[in-house]
């Protein structure tokens with residue numbers, strides 16, 4: 384089951400490495416941006432991980448919703464990995480505006496392995512197609528959720544946001560979902 | 570089958586992005602290092618991908634064999650991916666000395682997904698153990714080899730090097746294997 388392995392890979396090869404360092408990255412970022420930054424609520428000191436059920440991942444989140452703007456990147460983390468000296472791990476910070484006009488900063492990205500699921504479903508030799516893909520996304524989400532719930536290193540450092548397909552009609556669907564999750568924490 | 574998904578992920582999320590740019594990266598690197606660099610043979614303009622059958626990946630290749638030294642990194646490639654702005658992709662260049670004393674430069678790294686296989690085999694909830702792991706490495710290798718052989722964008726840009734377990738006894742096993750593959754091309 385492809386999704387099972389991708390969830391483990393995402394945890395073992397990425398989240399387990401970066402989530403423990405996230406708090407420090409945000410603190411030093413906030414120190415460098417004191418004068419200009421909008422509020423950093425308590426909810427926004429976590430990595431928000433977007434999991435769209437249709438696997439359609441955007442490379443630039445601001446293209447999805449004009450209430451979302453790229454703000455800056457967190458400082459780079461350099462880790463020697465499998466022969467690559469100083470492999471760079473980083474996250475992007477976005478400014479998300481609510482319907483009431485108030486803006487919040489947050490660290491958000493799509494779950495990268497969904498790109499693999501999406502692309503595999505279009506490669507005939509990869510062995511699965513669009514009908515199975517939605518099941519694989521759900522399996523990815525549940526497996527990842529269970530792994531993270533049992534991970535002491537990652538506790539309270541992330542939030543998984545499962546995105547349903549009805550997002551097509553509302554141009555501000557994504558910013559509303561993100562804000563709802565951010566404000567839930569405070 | 571975990572290895573099948575990891576091979577596709579490695580191709581779709583990495584090799585397909587970086588291999589077409591490798592030639593240009595090496596050319597600009599060579600221009601910047603003209604005065605000091607040892608020979609860049611024809612065989613070394615490919616990414617050498619190490620696949621150890623026992624899944625035991627080292628983070629610093631020079632730790633494996635004292636005839637291998639880290640030389641420098643190729644220039645960074647920055648690509649917007651899944652909400653991460655300017656995600657960095659790079660490779661490390663190593664200087665490999667032969668038994669006759671002559672040194673060659675090459676771009677080499679371990680296949681990172683093997684780290685996932687290794688770590689999963691030690692996580693009880695991940696669903697497979699050490700006995701199945703070797704089979705998974707072979708499946709990873711064969712799947713990757715077939716995908717790459719059918720990829721027009723990646724043709725002639727890589728070399729898969731399957732490493733057998735008998736490497737424990739010879740302290741210069743790895744450098745000899747790498748040089749044999751490099752010189753095969755010229």
Ligand SMILES: Nc1nc(=O)c2ncn([C@@H]3O[C@@H]4COP(=O)(O)O[C@H]5[C@@H](O)[C@H](n6cnc7c(N)ncnc76)O[C@@H]5COP(=O)(O)O[C@@H]3[C@@H]4O)c2[nH]1
Nearest residue numbers: 392393396397472495496578579582583657658659681682
């Ligand atoms: N958002 C995000 N930022 C990152 O820096 C990052 N690094 C990894 N991942 C995701 O975590 C998981 C485990 O990564 P691993 O390194 O074992 O496999 C990686 C690795 O073998 C290879 N690869 C990708 N990027 C690089 C890179 N920069 N250098 C070397 N290898 C890389 O190709 C595989 C698939 O990559 P992605 O499909 O981008 O998603 C990965 C994967 O789902 C990331 N996700």
